[in-house]
Amino acid sequence: MTVIDAHHHLWDLGVRDQKWIDGPELAPLRRSFLLPELAAEAREAGVEATVLVQTVTVAEETPEFLALAADSAAGGGGLIGGVVGWTDLTSPGVAEELARLLSLPGGGFLRGIRHQVQGEPDPDWLTRPEVLRGLRAVAAAGLVYDLVVLPHQLPAATRAAAAVPGLTFVLDHLGKPPIASGEPEPWAGRVRELAALPNTVCKLSGMLTEADRRSWTVDDLRPYADTVIDAFGPRRLMFGSDWPVSTLAAGYGEVVAVTGELLTALTPAERDEVWAGTARRTYRLAPAGGR
Template identity: 65%
Template structure:
């Protein structure tokens, strides 16, 4: 693997305990390897060996119990620097709920909110008045909003970001480009439209699982990464492993190496931005320093 900057922030990973609650999205033979519990301890050794100094753990299910658990996890961790949690954006008391989360153990590490928009049948869900009011509450709280959307929802995401200029929108997994088919339009055009807005950032994450199963190569991912680099630039892209979902295609170290190769055209300062500084700035993270 080529060497990335020694200080690395993994801006996107998950944990879950099937003993605590099910993960309804894990269904079918293709996702069967994920049908077990994955803890922060499972990740730590791999992350430390790769030079990762901090991570952002991201919600997986839209239930109120998960976010307090992730905050408590972060409170006891010297690796998990930030939590992107969930709250019901359509609830009248969304601002109070966010404030209450911040009073919990680890509440100082709440950095963002996410909803599983990709599961919403309405492609314009983000533009609903009640959702926009909730997003305004996220902005007022000084948090960012992570976008997990499908390509068909990117246009609505761009419209939402254009209307809510005081909120930073972070696009997860580059909007799940259709890498397996290679038909990159209209995804590419919609991504560029989103990237044209100054309050948007994207994660170089989740690409390996969009590739076709079997004999895929890093070069299959490069066209999408190149479009994102051109559209957002290295100052608005962040590395994320999407562990453990990434393990469907590649292990942690391999995913980091793939991201390194996809950004090989960047200079040292630009690489440091993608793999470290951007996450610190966008999420307001505490930098835990180099691993011991």
């Protein structure tokens, strides 16, 4: 079985602070998480390739990630198959900035763009005219757009995806359903509306940290996983570890194992899509040894 981890992060607190890591509950994340540590965890879990995803809205981070992916490939390890970076979608020069990023060392690893929409106070931020213009530039650059949104922002995400049909929208973490409260609505209805659009894909990721981190069970997760499996189908669903944020609730290998339990009702071919096929198509990842 081939496994691609389509969603993880890395950060070095010696390079810059991660100001979002605040409060006692996130204290275990207040250290550097670097590629060698991830590589050891991922290889032990049988992961072939990964997608490194932006963490902060800082322009310097994306070029750093691209260079890291290129250096890793040059060293023969090549774990990072693609990067989802950040740029200011509202900038009039967004198309030129995307072209610049693609021309940088490692620019060929850029596969998508993401913005911390979950932190925007305007629930309709994604449908602002300047944002839609930026999303069209992302599509024109041949990239995808990762959605990190909260349930109340899903309707705007659906309208944005409908307005830019040439862009693939990738829903991170199932749209952050309220797993801890055990109340799937209105999240479930809203995520089904998004999934009804053909240019949308979903990551089976981030569930453990939306559940009760100390006492979650697989049964707590299953209704939410089943909802997106049914709504998107295996060919539009992909695995992501959300490491190291996931370490607040479980180790890397446990996240992989739990995901496997949630996929037991699928056929082997369908499981292969979730584990690798969807991520490979969406992020245009080369086969092992092909990078």
